Amino acid sequence: MCIRDRAWQVPSGVQRERTNQPLQSFSEVTPEKWAQTNYLSVTPALNVVTLTAKRFSYDDSRRPPIPSRDQPPLYGLHTNKNFVVLNAVENILAAPKVIKKETPATEKADYGCVPKYLQRIKDQINEEYESIRAMHQKEEEEEEQKRYELSSEEVEKLREGLQKKWEAVNQEYQKITHISKVDTQELR
Numbered sequence: 001m002c003i004r005d006r007a008w009q010v011p012s013g014v015q016r017e018r019t020n021q022p023l024q025s026f027s028e029v030t031p032e033k034w035a036q037t038n039y040l041s042v043t044p045a046l047n048v049v050t051l052t053a054k055r056f057s058y059d060d061s062r063r064p065p066i067p068s069r070d071q072p073p074l075y076g077l078h079t080n081k082n083f084v085v086l087n088a089v090e091n092i093l094a095a096p097k098v099i100k101k102e103t104p105a106t107e108k109a110d111y112g113c114v115p116k117y118l119q120r121i122k123d124q125i126n127e128e129y130e131s132i133r134a135m136h137q138k139e140e141e142e143e144e145q146k147r148y149e150l151s152s153e154e155v156e157k158l159r160e161g162l163q164k165k166w167e168a169v170n171q172e173y174q175k176i177t178h179i180s181k182v183d184t185q186e187l188r
Contacts, residue, residue, distance in 0.1 A: 067073075105111055150158070
């Protein structure tokens with residue numbers, strides 16, 4: 001016989017009273033009181049306290065067992081209950097629904113005020129516009145820094161160079177436009 005099997009056996013000559021009252025303090029703990037709480041049993045011959053436990057068992061409130069595979073299903077179950085009348089009686093006898101009276105919007109404290117989320121969105125849009133304006137202003141300042149005023153000597157040199165280039169291009173243009181032959185096939 002193993003130790004586990006012995007734990008389930010109640011020693012002979014010991015009768016226990018079943019009580020569900022908890023013990024008040026450790027000073028009141030005696031072997032007899034331990035036996036009353038169904039946790040311990042006392043063998044009077046040896047004056048030894050041994051731990052005993054109850055086997056777990058389900059109450060009768062369990063669901064019915066699942067039908068076996070071979071058991072045929074139940075057919076033709078009918079009830080004499082009239083659900084339409086039952087529902088009508090239940091609704092007639094039921095307490096009326098309590099309707100919450102809502103306060104009109106005009107009487108609320110924040111009536112006529114701009115909602116906070118709209119103000120937040122408006123602020124975000126303004127911040128974006130400001131950042132775009134700052135970016136454009138910065139680009140304009142960079143372009144202005146690239147511009148500078150030429151001295152009168154540099155302007156004269158630039159005019160002379162442009163004049164010479166214009167004369168060369170114009171002279172070549174004048175030669176091309178005064179061709180005596182009109183035939184376009186020879187020009188190609």
